[in-house]
Amino acid sequence: MKTLVLYAHPRQQHSNVNAAMSKAAQSVDGVSFVDLYARYPRQNIDIDYEQKQLLEHDAVVFQFPLMWYSTPSLLKEWQDLVLEYSFAYGEGGDSLSGKLWINAVTVGAPESAYGSKSHNKYSLAEFLSPLKATANLCHMPYLAPYTLFSSLNLAGSETMKDHAYGYKTMLEALCADKFDIKASQKPDLLFAADIPALINEASS
Amino acid sequence: MSGFLFQAFIYLIAAVIAVPIAKRLGLGSVLGYLIAGIVIGPLLGIVGSETMSIQHFAEFGVVMMLFLVGLELEPRALWAMRHRLLGLGGLQVFGTIAAVTAVGMLFGLGWTVALAVGLVLSLSSTAIVLQTFNEKGLMKSDGGQAGFSVLLFQDIAVIPMLALLPLLALPELLNIISGAASGSSHDAELSLVAGLAGWQVALVTTGAVAAVVGGGHYLSRPLFRFIAGSQLREMFIATALLLVIGIALLMTLVGLSPALGTFLAGVVLANSEYRHELESNIEPFKGLLLGLFFITVGAGINFAILFGDFAMIIGLSIGLIALKAFIFWCLAVMFKLKGADKWLFTLGLAQAGEFGFVLLSFAVKSSVIPVDLSQTLLLVVAISMLLTPLLFIFFDNFILPRMDQGQQRKTDEIDTKGAIIIAGAGRFGQVVNRMLRSNGFETVVLDHSAETIDHMTLFGVKAFFGDPSRPDLLHAAGINDAEMLVIAIDDQDRALEMVKHVRMDHPNLHIVVRAYGRNDVYDFYAAGANDIIRETFDSAVRAGRSALESLGVHPHEAEKISRAFVKSDQDMLRQMAGVHDPDLPSSQNPEYVALAKEVMQQQEEAMQGSRARQSGSQDRAWLPPETANKILSKEIEE
Structure with missing residues (x-):
């Protein structure tokens, strides 16, 4: 399964976890890694090029830090422009049908800040529901987001290394068609610790 | 006599x-x-x-x-x-x-x-x-x-x-006047068809x-x-x-x-x-x-x-x-x-x-x-x-x-179909003309080089010969009904004269002018031009941005840096305009030199990122909360 990673982070020199994740992703054979802020520093997204690239892959991973409960603005712009009517949805819009939609999100706040009784009032999965609905409209199977809470100030920590390693393992399994898609759609969120159980050795 | x-x-x-x-x-x-x-x-x-x-x-x-x-x-x-x-x-x-x-x-x-x-x-x-x-x-x-x-x-x-x-x-x-008339009227007239x-x-x-x-x-x-x-x-x-x-x-x-x-x-x-x-x-x-x-x-x-x-x-x-x-x-x-x-x-x-x-x-x-x-x-x-x-x-x-x-x-509506006059059809004026025309705006292009006009005509661009800095030519080109004048001629002195005399007769006409350097900008501003574009500034900024990218700076970071640079340079220009003396070269104007030094110092510090409070600095964008906190507390210590 050819896997595309679309990475969106507007302030990369202040990033630790996402930097480690990016490095890990780039080391996987069969992954096409794109730094969207580097490709489009002036927001001048090339719609045709992005669509063509989507057609060449079977799974799309959106890697980003959560910003105001949502994606960084360039990634929203990317959705607005690239997921066109008649291409991604609507009449004749089945070009993305069957491709996987996977979020890989890092969250600054701890897990306890999310959920109905928390001060944020909603769960992370609920905050990400617009992305899930978008995937649904594009007929793209939506996997539980690969998530890291408390992601700030983790430079050099074990947590960061584990998260990057889990990310790498997940991408390798996707590329090798060994990732259990069905099982990874069930939970609300996926964590590094969940990844080994989702590797399906039998299918290879 | x-x-x-x-x-x-x-x-x-x-x-x-x-x-x-x-x-x-x-x-x-x-x-x-x-x-x-x-x-x-x-x-x-x-x-x-x-x-x-x-x-x-x-x-x-x-x-x-x-x-x-x-x-x-x-x-x-x-x-x-x-x-x-x-x-x-x-x-x-x-x-x-x-x-x-x-x-x-x-x-x-x-x-x-x-x-x-x-x-x-x-x-x-x-x-x-x-x-x-x-x-x-x-x-x-x-x-x-x-x-x-x-x-x-x-x-x-x-x-x-x-x-x-x-x-x-x-x-x-x-009968009465035949004698007098026939002698004088006919032979005086030259004719090819007689x-x-x-x-x-x-x-x-x-x-x-x-x-x-x-x-x-x-x-x-x-x-x-x-x-x-x-x-x-x-x-x-x-x-x-x-x-x-x-x-x-x-x-x-x-x-x-x-x-x-x-x-x-x-x-x-x-x-x-x-x-x-x-x-x-x-x-x-x-x-x-x-x-x-x-x-x-x-x-x-x-x-x-x-x-x-x-x-x-x-x-x-x-x-x-x-x-x-x-x-x-x-x-x-x-x-x-x-x-x-x-x-x-x-x-x-x-x-x-x-x-x-x-x-x-x-x-x-x-x-x-x-x-x-x-x-x-x-x-x-x-x-x-x-x-x-x-x-x-x-x-x-x-x-x-x-x-x-x-x-x-x-009837008014038909009459006031204001065109845009582009004075100067060199490399600068041609780009402006193409952008306006391809978006459906009527332009009248004037240039004093017959060669340039021929060349443009060859490629199907409508252009007219004449020295656009002459008021009578601008008049013939319809400046009275024009909506905008774009001055893209090389000669800065003439461009300045143009801005002055056009502004005098047409206080509401929008004037876009191409300037060479800072001093030209001050002059054009004083003369009443609306948009003053330094001809090399944008390309120089882009060259700087390309250099930064090649040196390993993230493209998005390089973009933010160049935006901050443009903004601080414009701020500087605005400050310096106050002490500019049109009759004095800026190097001989002590007030100008002193302020230039001061502003450039500020600019450098801002660009180095040590002052997040400097408005327009790229440093405040997308900071994670704790980093922002650190920078803020460092500011307070200073």
């Missing part, structure tokens, strides 16, 4: 005094010239019989005016108005001839004399009407266009009328017209390019005059109307890239000659005859205007002119015209009209012309205010 200087002095001073006063009083320039003529002629008696010969010379202004009218009218536009030209013009001329002839016969004139008088009085004054239409901006209105069609038809109709008049000769008059058979005349005439059209189409471009190569403005003026005079001469030689010939040449050149240059060169000559013409009309009024039979002559003049106005009114109704346009058409053309003088003197020479009758008619024609400006004043003050607003607004 002194006699000539004295005459020129008298005519000029009369015009210089009377015309501005007349304009200030809202009477229009034509009436001003006419009054000036009356004052120096019959009233003070400074000029006398020589006015008639000057008038013939000044009639050339009409020829030039038709050339200019032709320049404004592309062949396609002329073809589109053919129905009006023939319908309106034809009906007016024949209708007026018939009516005047009938009235003349009622007054007891013989039918030949009455018909000749009809021919003379059927024509209106192209000079007065077009001059007034242009002055008041009525040329493009419906009424103005209809009026123009009629005038054009009349100018063409003069030719067959001149051919027809001798056939109406009265045998008894012929003594040729009918088919030969037709051939020569057709050939002459073909020469004007073909020459205008194929020879004008290389000729103008050659002249433009000399870089001498007066050579271009000489060429433009040569062109008009040459065509007029050719037309006279083959027995056609010179006005018609130059009009044709104008139409042929309407598509030329040298059109605005021609226009701005001929325009002042036309204006002066027409002015001279109107002065001679005023000066030529014979007070003795006028006061000898005052009531009759005034009565005839008013009667003539009423009769012609009635026919125009009928035509306006027939051709469905509405509201103000109908009245403009009715009142504007109701006078007799300068071609009437020509026909009259020809009719007397050809023994068609007796001399005493021609004296009276001369006065009637002149007085009807004299009354025309009053009719326009009546139109302005009584008709226009009464017309419903909707009608007026409709």
Whole structure:
């Protein structure tokens, strides 16, 4: 399964976890890694090029830090422009049908800040529901987001290394068609610790 | 010599005094010239019989005016108005001839004399009407266009009328003056067609017209390019005059109307890239000659005859205007002119015209009209012309205010189709032009290099030759109706002059100007330009950004840095503008140097990222909360 990673982070020199994740992703054979802020520093997204690239892959991973409960603005712009009517949805819009939609999100706040009784009032999965609905409209199977809470100030920590390693393992399994898609759609969120159980050795 | 200087002095001073006063009083320039003529002629008696010969010379202004009218009218536009030209013009001329002839016969004139008088009085004054239409901006209105069609038809109709008049000769008059007239009138005239058979005349005439059209189409471009190569403005003026005079001469030689010939040449050149240059060169000559013409009309009024039979002559003049106005009114109704346009058409053309003088003197020479009758008619024609400006004043003050607003607004919309003038079609101006045109904006491109114009024309871009820093060329290119002026010429001093004089006349015009360096920006700003673009600044910033990217800075970071740089540089420019002294080079201005040092210091610190509070710095963007906290606390410690 050819896997595309679309990475969106507007302030990369202040990033630790996402930097480690990016490095890990780039080391996987069969992954096409794109730094969207580097490709489009002036927001001048090339719609045709992005669509063509989507057609060449079977799974799309959106890697980003959560910003105001949502994606960084360039990634929203990317959705607005690239997921066109008649291409991604609507009449004749089945070009993305069957491709996987996977979020890989890092969250600054701890897990306890999310959920109905928390001060944020909603769960992370609920905050990400617009992305899930978008995937649904594009007929793209939506996997539980690969998530890291408390992601700030983790430079050099074990947590960061584990998260990057889990990310790498997940991408390798996707590329090798060994990732259990069905099982990874069930939970609300996926964590590094969940990844080994989702590797399906039998299918290879 | 002194006699000539004295005459020129008298005519000029009369015009210089009377015309501005007349304009200030809202009477229009034509009436001003006419009054000036009356004052120096019959009233003070400074000029006398020589006015008639000057008038013939000044009639050339009409020829030039038709050339200019032709320049404004592309062949396609002329073809589109053919129905009006023939319908309106034809009906007016024949209708007026018939009516005047009938009235003349009622007054007891013989039918030949009455018909000749009809021919003379059927024509209106192209000079007065077009001059007034242009002055008041009525040329493009419906009424103005209809009026123009009629005038054009009349100018063409003069030719067959001149051919027809001798056939109406009265045998008894012929006997009296045949001895005197035949000696002087014919041998003086040069002609290419004299003594040729009918088919030969037709051939020569057709050939002459073909020469004007073909020459205008194929020879004008290389000729103008050659002249433009000399870089001498007066050579271009000489060429433009040569062109008009040459065509007029050719037309006279083959027995056609010179006005018609130059009009044709104008139409042929309407598509030329040298059109605005021609226009701005001929325009002042036309204006002066027409002015001279109107002065001679005023000066030529014979007070003795006028006061000898005052009531009759005034009565005839008013009667003539009423009769012609009635026919125009009928035509306006027939051709469905509405509201103000109908009245403009009715009142504007109701006078007799300068071609009437020509026909009259020809009719007397050809023994068609007796001399005493021609004296009276001369006065009637002149007085009807004299009354025309009053009719326009009546139109302005009584008709226009009464017309419903909707009608007026409709014509306004068509008139104010503001174009964008791009001065300078080098690498800079061309990019601006392409961007505007590809988005549906009308542009008029001017450049002083014939080579550049040729090159652009080759690629299908419409551009005109001429030095855009000259006010008269900008005027010809339509700066009065323009929405925007883009100045993209190399010479910064001239660009500055342009901004200054354009801003003075057009306080609301949007001016975009290309500047070289900082000092130019200050100057342009002080002169009132709206958008001042430093020509190398944007590309230098992009080069810096590319360099940063190549040095390993993340592209998005490099973009933020360059945006911050642009902003801080603009802030700096704004601060420095306050201490800029246009009379002092900035390196010799201590205040400027001191502030420049200070601002540059600030800028460097901001760029290094040590001061997050500096507004516009890229440093505040997308900071994770704890990092922001750290930077903030460091700030507080400082």
